[in-house]
Amino acid sequence: MNAPTIRRHPVKFEPDSARVLIRPFxxxxxxxxxxxxxxxLSLSEEETExxxxxxxxxxxxxxxxxxxxxxAHFSRxxxxxPLNRTLSRKRQLYIGxxxxxxxxxxxxxxxxxxxxxxxxxxxxxxxxxRFVISLRATGEGHISSIEFRTGTISRDHVIEVDPVSRFVTxxxxxxxxxxxxxxFTYKLHEMGVEGDCAESLLSQLExxxxxxxxxxAVSAFRRSAKRVTLExxxxxxxxxxxxxxxYQIRFDPKLAxxxxxxxxxxANESNGIEDARFxxxxxxxxxxxxxxxxxxxxxxxxxxxQLIETNDFxxxxxxxxxxxxxxxxxxxxxxxxxxxxxxxxxxxDDENIFIMxxxxxxxxxxxxxxxRPWQPWEFAKIGNCGSPIETREGWLLITHxxxxxxxxxxxxxxxxxxxxxxxxxRLKEPLLKPEGNEREGYVPNVVYTCGALLHGxxxxxxxxxxxxxxxxxxIPLQEILDAMIAVDH
Numbered sequence: 001m002n003a004p005t006i007r008r009h010p011v012k013f014e015p016d017s018a019r020v021l022i023r024p025f026x027x028x029x030x031x032x033x034x035x036x037x038x039x040x041l042s043l044s045e046e047e048t049e050x051x052x053x054x055x056x057x058x059x060x061x062x063x064x065x066x067x068x069x070x071x072a073h074f075s076r077x078x079x080x081x082p083l084n085r086t087l088s089r090k091r092q093l094y095i096g097x098x099x100x101x102x103x104x105x106x107x108x109x110x111x112x113x114x115x116x117x118x119x120x121x122x123x124x125x126x127x128x129x130r131f132v133i134s135l136r137a138t139g140e141g142h143i144s145s146i147e148f149r150t151g152t153i154s155r156d157h158v159i160e161v162d163p164v165s166r167f168v169t170x171x172x173x174x175x176x177x178x179x180x181x182x183x184f185t186y187k188l189h190e191m192g193v194e195g196d197c198a199e200s201l202l203s204q205l206e207x208x209x210x211x212x213x214x215x216x217a218v219s220a221f222r223r224s225a226k227r228v229t230l231e232x233x234x235x236x237x238x239x240x241x242x243x244x245x246x247y248q249i250r251f252d253p254k255l256a257x258x259x260x261x262x263x264x265x266x267a268n269e270s271n272g273i274e275d276a277r278f279x280x281x282x283x284x285x286x287x288x289x290x291x292x293x294x295x296x297x298x299x300x301x302x303x304x305x306q307l308i309e310t311n312d313f314x315x316x317x318x319x320x321x322x323x324x325x326x327x328x329x330x331x332x333x334x335x336x337x338x339x340x341x342x343x344x345x346x347x348x349d350d351e352n353i354f355i356m357x358x359x360x361x362x363x364x365x366x367x368x369x370x371x372r373p374w375q376p377w378e379f380a381k382i383g384n385c386g387s388p389i390e391t392r393e394g395w396l397l398i399t400h401x402x403x404x405x406x407x408x409x410x411x412x413x414x415x416x417x418x419x420x421x422x423x424x425x426r427l428k429e430p431l432l433k434p435e436g437n438e439r440e441g442y443v444p445n446v447v448y449t450c451g452a453l454l455h456g457x458x459x460x461x462x463x464x465x466x467x468x469x470x471x472x473x474x475i476p477l478q479e480i481l482d483a484m485i486a487v488d489h
Contacts, residue, residue, distance in 0.1 A: 004479040006432060009159050013135060013149060013470040017107040020062060021168050021261055022069050025101030026076060033080050033099075040095045041081075045088065052094040062102070064167050064259075070096030105145055105168060105261060106137035109442050111464035114278045114386055114451030116291060118150060119312055127155025129455050132257060132313065133462055134278050134293065135470060136450075144272035146262040146295070148313065157458050157474050164258045171249035171316070173265060176210045179246060183362050187242055187322045197221065197232040201239055214243050241267060242320065245297075245306075249316050257313060265318070268304050269297035276308065277332045277450045279387035292361075294321075294331040294344075305331050307362070323364040325356050332387045332451075333361075334395070338420055345370070345384040345397065353382055353399065355421055368421055371413060374487075377403040377430050378411065385410060386451030388420070389459070393481055395420050398452055398461070401430070408446040409433040410463065412480055425484035432463065432473065441466025 027033055043051065060066050074096035081087075087095070118130035133149045147168075151161035185202055188194075204217040218236050222228060228236075245266045264270055276295040283290070293308040305326050309317045321331070330347035337343070341357045346367055348354050354367040373379050378401025388395040395415040402408055409430035416422035434447045449463040458474045465471060 002479070002483065003429060004431060004475050004483055007157075007474045009472045009474065011151075011159050011161055011472045013110050013113070013133070013161075015106040015108060015110045015137070015469065016164075017104045019106060019166060019168050020102040020104050021170060021263060022059075022063050022066065023101055023103045023170075023263075024073050024076060024099060026073070026099045030080065033077055036098055037077065037080055037095065040091070040098055041085070043094075045091070048088075048091045048094050052090050052097070055094070055097045059097075059102070062167075064169060067093060070100060072096070073099045103143075104139045105263070106135075106147065107139045108142065109138040109468050110135050110147070111138075111467050111470055112136040112275050112448055112450050113462035113464060113470045114276060114293070114449070115453050115460060115462050116278045116280045116451070117453065119289075119291075124152065125155070127456070129153045131453070131460075132278070134276050134450070136273075136275055137261075138272075142272065143264065144274050144298075145264065146273055146276050146293075148257040148260055150257050153455050153460060155456070157455065157460075159460075159472055159474075162256075162258070165256050167259050168261045169251070169255055169259050170261055170263050171251045174248040174250060176212050177246065177248040177317075178208055178210050179214075179243065181205055181207045181209060183319075183322060184242065184246075186363065187320055188239065190322055191238060191242070193235055193238050193242075195231070195235065197235040198239070200224075201236070211243055214239065245304075246319050247317075249318070251314050253314050260313070262308075262316065264297075266297070268299050268302075269306070271300040272298045274298055274303075275329065275450050277386045278308075279333050279335050279451065281333065282336050292333050294333060296329045303329060305329070319362065321364060322362055323358075325354075325364040325367045330383045331364075332384045334388055334420070335390060339418070343420055345388065347383050351381045353384055370415075370421065371399070371423065371426075373401065374426065375401070375428055377401050377407070377409050377433070379403055380406070382411075385449045388415065389452060389454050390417070391454065391477060391481075394424050396454075396459070396477070396480070398431075398449060400448055405445060407434065408448055410447055410449060410461075412484070414481065414484055423487055425481070426487045427480070427484055429483075431475070431480065432461070434466065438465040441468030443467035 070093045074092045113133050113135050115133045118132050135147045137147045138144045201217045245268050251260045274296040276293040278293040281290050291310050297304040297306050307319045328347045332345040334343040342361050346354045353371040355370040356367040380402040382401045385398040385400050388397045397413045399411045410432040412427045412431050414425040439445050444466050446466045447463050452461040462472045
């Protein structure tokens with residue numbers, strides 16, 4: 001039985017330390033903020049203007065909206081200024097620059113890609129496809145964020161990547177997102193937040209409510225309580241933490257996709273947004289496709305699987321996932337319902353692959369073990385490599401296996417179309433393994449992907465090389481299927 005033909009394309013996504021995001025650089029200690037402000041206020045207006053000109057000359061060309069950002073950062077510290085002190089706009093800008101820093105998003109790595117069809121397929125030659133690739137970008141402190149690249153695949157599977165802008169821009173964080181009471185209540189109970197305080201807060205909220213409604217409920221509880229206990233304060237803090245973990249962001253539609261950066265926002269992802277697995281989800285009851293991505297939020301101590309939702313890659317909603325099965329990395333949603341239910345591939349034990357079903361995309365319980373390590377190249381553990389791909393013969397699930405010396409290879413499994421809990425076939429040998437310079441990087445001997453797609457008769461597989469850079473391969477679907485063998489598990 002012949003191994004599938006792997007065509008590695010001359011496409012490479014490499015980290016570029018020149019792509020920098022402008023971020024707040026504000027000390028945690030109030031006395032340090034006050035000291036910096038005092039030094040800035042000691043300058044004359046002429047000295048302030050001269051210092052600001054130096055800043056704008058040196059850093060302005062590296063950003064598209066620098067003055068706006070500097071003013072925003074000034075607004076975060078102005079409460080520490082002396083009362084009744086009126087400042088010129090230039091002095092506000094200069095003070096803002098003292099509390100600002102650049103962050104090189106991808107200085108360490110650009111890896112773990114997933115690929116989906118672009119929402120806009122207009123103006124293409126017949127048989128071509130426009131795509132969006134998501135990438136995990138990692139910079140200083142190993143903080144991860146999500147970046148995007150776009151390009152096209154021709155009928156003959158020639159891949160062209162659009163030029164990448166040197167500019168990067170964080171989205172606008174919408175100040176008053178909406179929440180659904182049923183999901184919010186479920187997650188609170190799952191977190192162990194119960195009791196009179198929680199019930200009082202929830203009783204003041206409608207079935208759909210906003211962040212402002214939460215703040216009003218907390219204020220009302222404080223007014224009615226004679227004394228707020230430590231446990232009640234802990235409850236209110238956890239309610240706010242959950243609310244801030246579910247947020248909405250928006251990009252200026254004029255920005256190229258390569259300029260749009262999803263950087264950690266909430267406390268539970270303060271150390272990174274890891275391994276987003278994007279999928280184009282089609283629901284017969286919806287008028288348009290929705291793009292979902294499962295990802296891992298990491299705060300430096302614990303992980304939390306979360307869900308991203310968008311229709312256009314401009315407006316995004318970020319949501320916590322709920323249920324006893326939402327405990328580990330590597331969740332990947334099927335691209336449509338099966339038998340009227342949502343289906344998710346997951347990891348529960350860092351060794352096997354599981355599958356689970358749900359009537360609600362936000363709630364996941366009762367995982368079933370789907371696959372165990374089988375061959376030596378995956379004896380250490382296995383996991384999924386993105387959402388399953390629908391083919392005429394079944395659901396093609398791209399997997400990864402870890403074997404000797406922590407070597408990661410990519411494999412494939414075929415699941416039944418009507419009952420994806422049924423494994424039909426499996427590759428005995430790896431589909432793709434690290435070769436040559438693919439073995440060298442931040443984590444050596446690793447090839448890994450977070451999602452592929454089917455274009456014509458080819459599987460388009462973007463993959464990371466040793467957690468450093470990424471590339472793309474195409475593989476004939478039929479050759480993958482022909483190389484599989486029937487299994488009993």
